[in-house]
Amino acid sequence: MDDSHVVIIDNKEILIEQEQNLLELVRKAQIDLPTFCYHSELSVYGACRLCMVDVEGMGLVPACSTPPLAGMKVHTNTEETRKMRRIIVELLLANHSQNCPTCQKSTTCQLQTLARRLGITTIRFKNQNRDVPLDCSSPSLVRDQNKCVLCGDCVRICSEVQSVGAIDFAYRGMHTVVTPSFGKDLDKVECVNCGQCARVCPTGALTPKSEVDEVWKALHDPDKTVIAEVAPAVRVAIGEMFGLEPGVTTTGQIVAALKAIGFDKVFDTSFTADLTVLEESTEFIGRIEKNEHIPQFTSCCPAWVKFVEQYYPEFVSHLSSCKSPQQMFGALAKDILTGSLKVKREDMVVVSIMPCTAKKFEAKRDEFTHDGTPDVDHVLTTQELGRMIEEAGLHFKELSPESFHLPFGFKTGAGVIFGNSGGVSEAVLRYVTERLTGERRENYEYKSVRGESGIRETLLNVKGKEFSLAVVSGLGNARTLLEKIKSGESRYDLVEVMACPGGCIGGAGQPISRDPAVKQKRTKGIFENDRMLELHKSQQNPYVIELYKDTLGEIGGHKAHELLHTGYKNRKRMVDGGMTLSGFNGESALEVNVCFGTSCFLRGSQKLFHDILGHIRMNNLDDMVTVSASFCYEKCDKGPTIRIGDTVIEGCTIEAAVEAIERQTGPFKREVTHHA
Amino acid sequence: METLRKFERVCEIVDQNGRNEARLIPILQAIQVEYRYLPEEILTFVATSLGISPARVFGVATFYSLFTLKPKGKHVIRICNGTACHVKQSMDLYDIICTRLNLVAGQDTDPDMLFTVETVNCLGACGLAPAMVINEEVYGQLTPERALALIDDIIRKETGNEPDHYGA
Numbered sequence: 001m002d003d004s005h006v007v008i009i010d011n012k013e014i015l016i017e018q019e020q021n022l023l024e025l026v027r028k029a030q031i032d033l034p035t036f037c038y039h040s041e042l043s044v045y046g047a048c049r050l051c052m053v054d055v056e057g058m059g060l061v062p063a064c065s066t067p068p069l070a071g072m073k074v075h076t077n078t079e080e081t082r083k084m085r086r087i088i089v090e091l092l093l094a095n096h097s098q099n100c101p102t103c104q105k106s107t108t109c110q111l112q113t114l115a116r117r118l119g120i121t122t123i124r125f126k127n128q129n130r131d132v133p134l135d136c137s138s139p140s141l142v143r144d145q146n147k148c149v150l151c152g153d154c155v156r157i158c159s160e161v162q163s164v165g166a167i168d169f170a171y172r173g174m175h176t177v178v179t180p181s182f183g184k185d186l187d188k189v190e191c192v193n194c195g196q197c198a199r200v201c202p203t204g205a206l207t208p209k210s211e212v213d214e215v216w217k218a219l220h221d222p223d224k225t226v227i228a229e230v231a232p233a234v235r236v237a238i239g240e241m242f243g244l245e246p247g248v249t250t251t252g253q254i255v256a257a258l259k260a261i262g263f264d265k266v267f268d269t270s271f272t273a274d275l276t277v278l279e280e281s282t283e284f285i286g287r288i289e290k291n292e293h294i295p296q297f298t299s300c301c302p303a304w305v306k307f308v309e310q311y312y313p314e315f316v317s318h319l320s321s322c323k324s325p326q327q328m329f330g331a332l333a334k335d336i337l338t339g340s341l342k343v344k345r346e347d348m349v350v351v352s353i354m355p356c357t358a359k360k361f362e363a364k365r366d367e368f369t370h371d372g373t374p375d376v377d378h379v380l381t382t383q384e385l386g387r388m389i390e391e392a393g394l395h396f397k398e399l400s401p402e403s404f405h406l407p408f409g410f411k412t413g414a415g416v417i418f419g420n421s422g423g424v425s426e427a428v429l430r431y432v433t434e435r436l437t438g439e440r441r442e443n444y445e446y447k448s449v450r451g452e453s454g455i456r457e458t459l460l461n462v463k464g465k466e467f468s469l470a471v472v473s474g475l476g477n478a479r480t481l482l483e484k485i486k487s488g489e490s491r492y493d494l495v496e497v498m499a500c501p502g503g504c505i506g507g508a509g510q511p512i513s514r515d516p517a518v519k520q521k522r523t524k525g526i527f528e529n530d531r532m533l534e535l536h537k538s539q540q541n542p543y544v545i546e547l548y549k550d551t552l553g554e555i556g557g558h559k560a561h562e563l564l565h566t567g568y569k570n571r572k573r574m575v576d577g578g579m580t581l582s583g584f585n586g587e588s589a590l591e592v593n594v595c596f597g598t599s600c601f602l603r604g605s606q607k608l609f610h611d612i613l614g615h616i617r618m619n620n621l622d623d624m625v626t627v628s629a630s631f632c633y634e635k636c637d638k639g640p641t642i643r644i645g646d647t648v649i650e651g652c653t654i655e656a657a658v659e660a661i662e663r664q665t666g667p668f669k670r671e672v673t674h675h676a
Numbered sequence: 677m678e679t680l681r682k683f684e685r686v687c688e689i690v691d692q693n694g695r696n697e698a699r700l701i702p703i704l705q706a707i708q709v710e711y712r713y714l715p716e717e718i719l720t721f722v723a724t725s726l727g728i729s730p731a732r733v734f735g736v737a738t739f740y741s742l743f744t745l746k747p748k749g750k751h752v753i754r755i756c757n758g759t760a761c762h763v764k765q766s767m768d769l770y771d772i773i774c775t776r777l778n779l780v781a782g783q784d785t786d787p788d789m790l791f792t793v794e795t796v797n798c799l800g801a802c803g804l805a806p807a808m809v810i811n812e813e814v815y816g817q818l819t820p821e822r823a824l825a826l827i828d829d830i831i832r833k834e835t836g837n838e839p840d841h842y843g844a
Contacts, residue, residue, distance in 0.1 A: 165728070629683065
């Protein structure tokens with residue numbers, strides 16, 4: 001071994017290759033040095049101090065933030081480092097909630113695991129837990145500050161990977177907390193519900209919100225017909241909760257378990273993914289022909305949709321109008337299945353099983369509620385289904401595989417690969433190329449859209465026309481790409497975005513795993529599924545063809561639009577009011593309200609505001625006009641937006657504002673003269 | 677029009693700092709000079725104009741004890757409770773001043789928004805213990821009588837009344 005690149009770790013020679021820090025090298029030596037705050041996908045933070053090692057000549061150093069140097073002699077288990085680790089864990093436990101048996105993270109919690117690994121049987125310090133109330137405001141996530149160890153993983157993934165920054169550290173010292181801005185509830189801020197914070201949280205401080213109780217209640221109600229739909233990414237992951245390797249397909253066992261638990265019908269979300277392919281591709285071809293709203297963005301991922309609604313109003317019209325497969329299923333179930341099963345809408349309960357926390361939010365959106373009942377009643381994450389199977393006492397691995405019910409249980413491989421980043425694009429390509437060329441193609445795999453990188457680009461030539469595609473996962477990557485599109489640096493025809501790195505297989509509802517290769521293994525499982533299936537292209541799905549023939553009519557037609565499409569709109573980031581800036585609160589005062597949301601701000605609302613004030617002052621209108629600022633009219637794509645009296649002016653100029661002010665203060669002025 | 681003038685000033689402050697997120701602390705300091713505290717909607721505006729998340733701005737604003745998110749009185753009295761001042765009974769001064777201003781436990785600002793009374797952990801004026809700061813001025817080697825006299829002067833100046841019944 002070349003001595004110039006060798007570090008000695010616990011008397012073993014380890015070669016430095018790509019490792020950026022000592023911690024990675026220690027782990028390469030097959031020593032599981034514990035950490036809370038180190039994640040290879042995030043910046044190095046150095047807060048938890050659990051990875052302290054003794055380096056000869058340097059003393060104690062945190063391994064995560066020490067670069068490896070040749071010749072270092074590292075000891076990971078000295079008396080001092082062992083003592084230190086135990087004290088750190090004891091101190092953390094002293095201000096930690098002590099209700100492990102009832103915690104959602106019990107058995108997967110890293111603090112619990114570490115306490116056991118380090119043999120901590122008593123906590124010598126007085127319990128300092130403050131008993132802060134839970135934040136259950138979000139439909140997707142629960143925040144329990146009593147279980148927070150302040151490692152900052154959630155804060156960093158939210159800002160560094162997702163570029164949202166909905167939560168951050170606040171206050172100081174012993175009062176430090178992780179919180180949304182101004183201590184607001186999570187549903188009042190810009191959180192997109194992707195749940196990546198919960199995925200990286202080592203404890204139970206951030207967890208997916210459980211709907212297990214509601215689902216059991218529906219199952220026990222004899223008047224209800226309970227229908228399940230299972231998303232593609234669930235089948236390659238749930239086995240992990242029962243001791244199987246990541247990526248092992250357990251579709252048949254999931255169906256068997258759902259039937260045993262008491263679901264009346266079990267269907268496959270991949271079926272509606274096949275429908276999505278046909279609808280979205282047709283929409284895409286239409287847009288290309290008309291050259292409008294290009295690039296088309298996929299809209300299957302509800303966290304991404306909310307992200308666009310909040311941050312990129314100018315691109316909302318570029319989102320595909322297709323509902324996500326989850327919501328297409330809900331609409332079909334409540335419209336068509338209610339008829340074929342002879343069940344009233346209010347007596348049908350649709351439960352979707354998803355790898356995702358944002359799907360819980362999506363199901364509750366107003367767009368997807370009709371006649372007072374949602375199309376999808378409950379969303380269970382993969383984890384929650386696993387817990388239901390555990391509660392029911394089913395030996396999951398031993399269950400004899402069963403098949404989905406028909407017709408919505410039949411899918412092609414195209415509907416299954418939706419679970420991976422790149423899957424939607426590949427499925428669309430499998431249809432679009434055949435439709436545009438009119439030829440059947442033998443090969444169905446488009447390897448150019450596959451891969452692990454967060455932004456992948458590919459050019460595709462179909463019948464002499466070149467299409468430019470981008471496949472993105474992770475919202476930070478999406479932001480980078482959108483900025484490039486805005487600046488004109490990049491041009492695409494179709495862009496697929498999944499909020500979670502790696503796509504749905506890496507969703508926050510998936511089983512908690514410490515295997516660094518877990519995403520690759522699940523992805524591999526998804527593609528194996530595709531290969532094992534008889535059909536690979538959505539247009540070949542006989543039940544989809546039949547559905548169009550019998551019920552939906554044409555692809556992209558009237559009935560299809562009614563059931564399978566929707567619209568999205570701009571959305572405020574913060575749910576709160578604005579502020580009044582000048583005060584004359586007489587009843588006849590004209591109110592002028594200037595939007596200071598980001599979009600309007602960037603479009604010059606500050607200058608406009610300044611000019612309006614100048615005009616008011618110069619014309620002595622101070623007593624007649626109240627000026628206030630608000631933080632969003634949700635018309636961001638047409639900013640700067642201002643409201644003058646009851647008129648909302650989009651793309652407002654100072655001339656337009658002055659004209660409206662003059663017109664609307666006219667009557668007041670006459671009144672003033674009259675009184676004088 | 678006072679609030680309006682202030683908001684224009686905020687816009688100015690943000691522009692003078694080049695809308696640069698690295699200048700967040702100086703921006704917040706300047707805004708606090710205007711408002712004597714950091715109003716929530718102004719912090720949201722600052723986040724918007726710097727292109728950072730409101731949670732980050734809130735984090736910075738709550739980290740430093742000289743930033744405040746609650747409106748403060750016109751005169752801010754900070755009584756030192758560092759070790760040196762503490763052993764010289766600085767907390768007696770605190771109690772006497774709170775009693776004079778009729779502040780009940782847990783309340784640090786009087787209803788007329790004239791005074792805010794706080795403790796600080798060390799002013800770095802240990803040689804002058806016990807010490808306090810009124811607005812920007814440091815007073816040292818205080819006795820309860822001298823401290824009260826300083827407060828009473830302000831009350832007289834502000835209200836034109838004798839201090840005995842302030843806040844009663």
